[in-house]
Amino acid sequence: MIIDKENIASHNQNNLDQHNLRFDFTANSLIQKGVDVDTIIKKVSDFQVAIPSWALGAGGTRFGRFSYYGEPGTLEQKIEDVGLIHALTQSAGAISLHIPWDVPEDAEKIKSLTKSLGLQFDAMNSNTFQDQPNQEHSYKYGSLCSTDDNARQQAIQHNIDVIKLGEQLGSKSLTVWLADGSSFPGQNNFQTVLKNTQDSLKQIYAELPEDWKLFIEYKPYEPYFYSTVIQDWGTSFMLANECGPKAYTLVDLGHHLPNTNIEQIVATLMLKGKLGGFHFNDSKYGDDDLTVGSIKPYSLFLIFNELVYGMENNPQNPYPAWMIDASHNLKDPMEDLMQSLEAINSAYAKALLVDQKALREAQRNHDVTLCQEILQEAYLTDVRPLLEKARVLNGGAINPLQTYRQMDVRNKLVDERGKHSMATGL
Numbered sequence: 001m002i003i004d005k006e007n008i009a010s011h012n013q014n015n016l017d018q019h020n021l022r023f024d025f026t027a028n029s030l031i032q033k034g035v036d037v038d039t040i041i042k043k044v045s046d047f048q049v050a051i052p053s054w055a056l057g058a059g060g061t062r063f064g065r066f067s068y069y070g071e072p073g074t075l076e077q078k079i080e081d082v083g084l085i086h087a088l089t090q091s092a093g094a095i096s097l098h099i100p101w102d103v104p105e106d107a108e109k110i111k112s113l114t115k116s117l118g119l120q121f122d123a124m125n126s127n128t129f130q131d132q133p134n135q136e137h138s139y140k141y142g143s144l145c146s147t148d149d150n151a152r153q154q155a156i157q158h159n160i161d162v163i164k165l166g167e168q169l170g171s172k173s174l175t176v177w178l179a180d181g182s183s184f185p186g187q188n189n190f191q192t193v194l195k196n197t198q199d200s201l202k203q204i205y206a207e208l209p210e211d212w213k214l215f216i217e218y219k220p221y222e223p224y225f226y227s228t229v230i231q232d233w234g235t236s237f238m239l240a241n242e243c244g245p246k247a248y249t250l251v252d253l254g255h256h257l258p259n260t261n262i263e264q265i266v267a268t269l270m271l272k273g274k275l276g277g278f279h280f281n282d283s284k285y286g287d288d289d290l291t292v293g294s295i296k297p298y299s300l301f302l303i304f305n306e307l308v309y310g311m312e313n314n315p316q317n318p319y320p321a322w323m324i325d326a327s328h329n330l331k332d333p334m335e336d337l338m339q340s341l342e343a344i345n346s347a348y349a350k351a352l353l354v355d356q357k358a359l360r361e362a363q364r365n366h367d368v369t370l371c372q373e374i375l376q377e378a379y380l381t382d383v384r385p386l387l388e389k390a391r392v393l394n395g396g397a398i399n400p401l402q403t404y405r406q407m408d409v410r411n412k413l414v415d416e417r418g419k420h421s422m423a424t425g426l
Contacts, residue, residue: 057423
């Protein structure tokens with residue numbers, strides 16, 4: 001199924017008058033405050049967030065998985081679903097693959113399909129957190145950290161194979177997330193498993209093409225609950241420094257203990273030039289993988305405030321790779337992803353509205369009240385008309401979710417794929 005711009009434009013007609021009224025009011029209000037509205041719209045228009053291939057199907061819990069029907073059963077169908085989301089939102093211009101869940105039979109054919117939908121390949125993701133069918137050595141007690149040399153070399157080779165596949169597809173980065181850890185005191189020697197992981201990452205790093213990056217993800221707990229080898233940003237940062245200048249820390253919003261100050265982590269990493277990637281989701285308790293902005297929208301805004309500041313003031317840090325990493329257990333995954341994209345773009349636009357010059361002055365004067373007022377002024381601004389304008393200018397839908405439902409996309413996918421199709425890799 002393909003949604004063309006003419007079809008979207010036709011649906012936009014019903015909302016165009018109301019959009020123009022909302023936009024004119026918002027734009028004029030911001031212009032009176034000295035805001036360059038056109039620049040903000042341009043930045044929002046250019047902002048692209050990758051969709052992971054595993055996010056197009058229904059997720060699951062430890063107790064069950066409930067399909068949403070019409071799931072993409074092949075890699076081609078996953079790419080087509082991202083193409084549908086991008087056509088409507090104009091902000092999901094990349095797809096991130098997880099290997100071995102998404103190994104293409106014909107790399108050139110997959111590249112051609114992706115390009116035809118206006119997409120490109122984001123970071124490649126390796127999988128050593130579970131055993132695959134016919135795998136010779138188990139990762140039950142660790143992969144890159146393993147004290148079993150055979151299992152460790154197998155995990156290293158898998159990552160190298162993922163890099164080679166990514167080269168064929170046009171990707172430029174590898175994300176490594178490890179489930180390695182322990183659930184009981186004394187199970188692992190902390191120094192041994194950390195040294196093994198460091199050595200393994202160095203071997204993988206040595207195989208990176210010159211123009212590639214290595215992203216090292218961290219997580220404080222789960223699936224193990226006593227320790228994880230790469231448990232926090234500091235450990236990831238240390239490992240990235242040990243590997244070299246092409247290695248970076250990747251921040252996942254769900255991979256933090258409750259009440260962690262994520263915006264401070266972001267600021268520190270960007271100052272040091274080591275924030276490579278960012279995975280968006282939301283949570284109430286831990287790594288809940290909920291819709292972005294559904295639980296802590298103000299925290300998301302504060303994080304983006306630091307991201308915007310870093311992108312403007314830290315040239316030593318590369319432009320981060322953005323991706324949504326969520327699990328869709330109750331909602332239509334495509335609807336959930338569109339809601340997440342709206343929340344991400346909204347937080348970004350609001351952060352762009354922060355009067356950084358006034359904020360720096362208030363900070364220098366220790367005017368704590370004014371500092372809060374400046375942030376609140378931006379956060380409480382309704383930026384939805386600006387996001388709508390950005391989409392319209394790029395040929396997207398004024399209201400992507402409404403248009404998706406009006407076009408009855410999910411039922412058409414069910415008709416096309418069958419009710420009980422199931423996405424691979426979940």
